[in-house]
Amino acid sequence: MRTFLIFLAAAIGTYAIRVSGIVMFGGERRLPERVERSLRLVGPAALAAIVANSLLLDEGEWRPLGAWHLAALVAVGVALWKRSSGWTMAAGAAAFAALLLAGL
Amino acid sequence: MTLSRPTLGIAPRQWADAWAGLKAIAPLMPGSALFGLAFGALVNIAGINPWVGNFASFSVVAGASQIAIVEAIRTGAPAAIAVITALVINARFALYSAALAxxxxxxxxxxxxxxxxxxxxxxxxxxxxxxxxxxxPVRRRWFVVGGALPFVAVWCVGGAAGIALGPVIPEAWQIGFIVPLMFLAVMVPGLRGAPALTAVGVATVVVLAAHDLPYGLNVLAGALAGIAVGSFVPDRGRHPDTDDGLAHDAGAGE
Incomplete structure (x- = not known):
């Protein structure tokens, strides 16, 4: 029951966060140019922060150089070359599997 | 899509638009399933009621925060800390929400x-x-739901499988790599322009510099710093028909 209530509270809070901007700024009026410029950067900035935290750190400590970094480099290279999410996932996963099999 | 009659009360045009959304997010769906599997396995190991674990998947719909809650429960943290940690991790959704308005x-x-x-x-x-x-706007909303609902469904199914089966994926496979890989796959293909590149660079540096912050606050700090600094960078090479800072992923539908 305690666990259920924790998840329920997290679910309600997370929904409130998710709906906040959509409802608050949801009118037809245009936002100021400056704000629009900032909002365009939300995707790249948030995704880069998650990547840095999960790839270069491991639970807050530096991740030792190895298969994670090399496979991610392959994924970034393929992403810039093919400009495709599917190719990026496939190449990154294949590179990571190969590096693990090679004992890295 | 040559149907002329509605299916489930939804017209063929809307099905086609939702299908386009599904195709746009499809490359990322294996990542969602695997991440769900990892969350489910953790629920299984922690001995959490399976129904509660599945409830978490479709009510919270945010993997990193769900994993943080399970870890907090396992380590005996107070309930308030577990909830607050999850909400801090999910604070970035407020940024998406504003951008989506x-x-x-x-x-x-x-x-x-x-x-x-x-x-x-x-x-x-x-x-x-x-x-x-x-x-x-009508066609857009069907595209958006097609590019969102199936991804959540796959996440829930992956979670249910993990809860039922437990840790079927060997530790040695280091399945955690799916997290940075999935986010690289959604970010990098569309990455263009000085402001977006600056945002990415600043966010990365700040996340690393602030790695001692608790509760994943370094991620929030990094995202905010990236947005703030990037918005000061003039975009000289800006193409008039792209206005989201991320170009369109032509290959995503394959």
Whole structure:
């Protein structure tokens, strides 16, 4: 029951966060140019922060150089070359599997 | 799509638009399934009631925060700490929500309220990347739901499988790599322009510099710093038909 209530509270809070901007700024009026410029950067900035935290750190400590970094480099290279999410996932996963099999 | 009769009360045109959304997010769906599997396995190991674990998947719909809650429960943290940690991790959704406001502006309120729940990182970025291709608000909302709901469904199914089966994926496979890989796959293909590149660079540096912050606050700090600094960078090479800071992923539909 305690666990259920924790998840329920997290679910309600997370929904409130998710709906906040959509409802608050949801009118037809245009936002100021400056704000629009900032909002365009939300995707790249948030995704880069998650990547840095999960790839270069491991639970807050530096991740030792190895298969994670090399496979991610392959994924970034393929992403810039093919400009495709599917190719990026496939190449990154294949590179990571190969590096693990090679004992890295 | 040559059907002329509605299916489940939904017209063929809407099915086709939702299908386009599904194709845009499809490359990321294996990542969602595997991440769900990892969350489910953790629920299984922690001895949490399976129904509660599945409830978490479709009510919270945010993997990193769900994993943080399970870890907090396992380590005996107070309930308030578990909830606050999850909400801090999920604070970035407020940024997506603000960015999506103009995209959803012309939708009926019940659509806004429903779609908000489905806005994972991946679905939000797909909607932000593609919305210019869907100027008609009716067609746009079907594209958005197609690019969001199946991804959440796959997440829930992956979670249910993990809860039922436990840790079927060997530790040695280091399945955690799916997290940075999935986010690289949604970010890098569309990455263009000095402001976006600056945002990425600044966010990365700040996340690393602030790695001692608790509760994943370094991620929030990094995202905010990236947005703030990037917005000061002039975009000289700006193409008039791209206005989301991320170009469109032509290969995503394959």
């Amino acid at each position: 103009p995209v959803f502006a012309a939708f009926p309120m019940r659509w806004k309220l429903g779609l908000a729940h489905l806005m994972t990182d991946q679905a939000a970025v797909v909607a932000l990347q593609h919305h210019d291709d869907w100027p008609d």
